[in-house]
Amino acid sequence: MQEENDVMRNDDEQEIDLLELARKLWDSRKTILKWGAVGAVVGLVVAFSIPKEYTTTIKLAPEMSDNKAGSGGLGALAAMAGVNLGGSSGADAVYPQLYPDVVGSVPFVISLFDVPVTDADGARHTTVRAFIEEDTSAPWWSAVMALPGKAIGGVMSLLRSDDNAQGDGAVNPFKLTPEENAVVSALATRIGADVDTKTSVISLSVTMQDPMVSAMLADTVAARLKTYVTDYRTEKARRDMEYAQRINDEAKQDYYDAQQKYAEYMDRNQGLVTRAAQTESERLQNEASLAFSLYNQTAQQLQIARAKVQQTTPVYTVVQPATVPLRPSKPSKMLILVGFIFLAAVAASAWILFGRDLVDGFRKKA
Template structure:
């Protein structure tokens, strides 16, 4: 028992100095920070000045958001009215159309794709004053401004590009050529990437509401381009979903046109024969008349059937065409969405204070250690 007590006392005697040492170290760090409070304050002021300069150097950006609610996809075959019309034409209405291969979760990939981006190059936009109308391609290359330090960091790349264009002399030809998604020029690839970064699409998993956001430095350009992106996306989805039905309708139209032409020709042959053989009682002539009359009736029945099938095909196209409800329309933004000047200011001050604290706590000690080491070496 005596040994146990002595061990406990010994353990306690070992633990107490560690706790005291840890407390002394924390107090020492706090003392260093208090003694260096002027340095911390000075660095905080420097950080605030840097934050203000950075915040006011970054151009303002305006974001326009459009929200669309797509119609639910009907995968249960034809509806009641269309099914009745199909039954009259002798078409089975019980087959399912199958699941839609393009869901709302794929809309962001569609909008960010290269073909979709280069399709927006020639869209005409107007600035906020309404005085200048240019294409999106020219706006992104000529009207977008950047912070002042970007001109310094991009000097080497601009110099190399200028030398390359001087020897190649192909810039004018590249500006006039129509963009080809299969083979883009470096400038076209950069514009497409910049456009894709400024256009975003999000789809809510529960409600399937699609949010289309466009960020530009001009609020009018942002609103106009958001409208265009929404319309192009709707056209793409409608074109995809109705592609098969439209091809079926075109084929039904072709068959109906051929059947109508055949009916008109059979009708004309029968009418001409009757006009030329009035009053003739020969049996052979009457047999020929009956044959032409039967051909006319058959041609009419075929024409009537194909006409019904054509109507069913047209109704099917209308049936499967999706409808998008605009939950939130495009409006010209009044306030910029970024940069957040307060967030930049707070971030710069915080980083400056952290750097100053590290210097006060450890920087002077490191310098003293290096100085002493040099003195010993000397």
């Protein structure tokens, strides 16, 4: 019974404390409103200081391959040449889940440096690297915070010898300069790829400070990614086709040479009925026939190799093409404003409830 009374007394004291805190906040509501107004002003300054960013998104649907399906036509063609393709193809090492890593890799990003782009007004024609270095701005506080680093970097660049400079201006992915590494990092953060594991739809997004540049670069990223995957998947088949083409050319030349020898011999030995002449004629004719048979087989194998290249070439359906964004995706001014007002109100409440009493206590002790 005594314990229940103690519990009820503690609950009453806690309720009284909460009411006291609420009363204290209500009495200081003008202070909270002042702090909220200051937070609103700061939020507006921050929101309008952040440059606008435009995002372009492209959605691609890759071809769903089936190892069992599609082998009928090619298998029938291979059977004519006595070639067994087997029931399944090799494993694909670059599957869609690795596309984000491919897009964010250093060689892929460097390949976008020289992509020509045009701003929204159409007045400036530049490259992606020049746009990142010259036309991409940052908030004013970022520039202020970067001043010491720029000063130190300027001094180091003056002390650095010119022997390390590249004469031809080419970018070496193995050894990037600080400036090139900064551009790679900035561009990699602006390019994104996402794969839906359920539908396998690939979403490519590019965020830039110009809507036209964003759309043009997104279209280029999609084209480069499709080219990269196509080159990878068809590399083995293309090598086999090149080898089959070389063998076919050699067999064709051997057949033409054997046919020419047989024709020249027959022209020189017209009217001869000796056994030796007939034997030589049959031998040359058999060599020409054998050469033609080899030439025919290599031609069939060449057609199979060409069909294999076509079969392994992936097909992508553009579900959502690149379009020039009309509205900026960032920053969200309303969200920033509400966030700063909320933080200011929380800070004011903490000051009223705890901070003011602590400062008064320190003053009294002092």
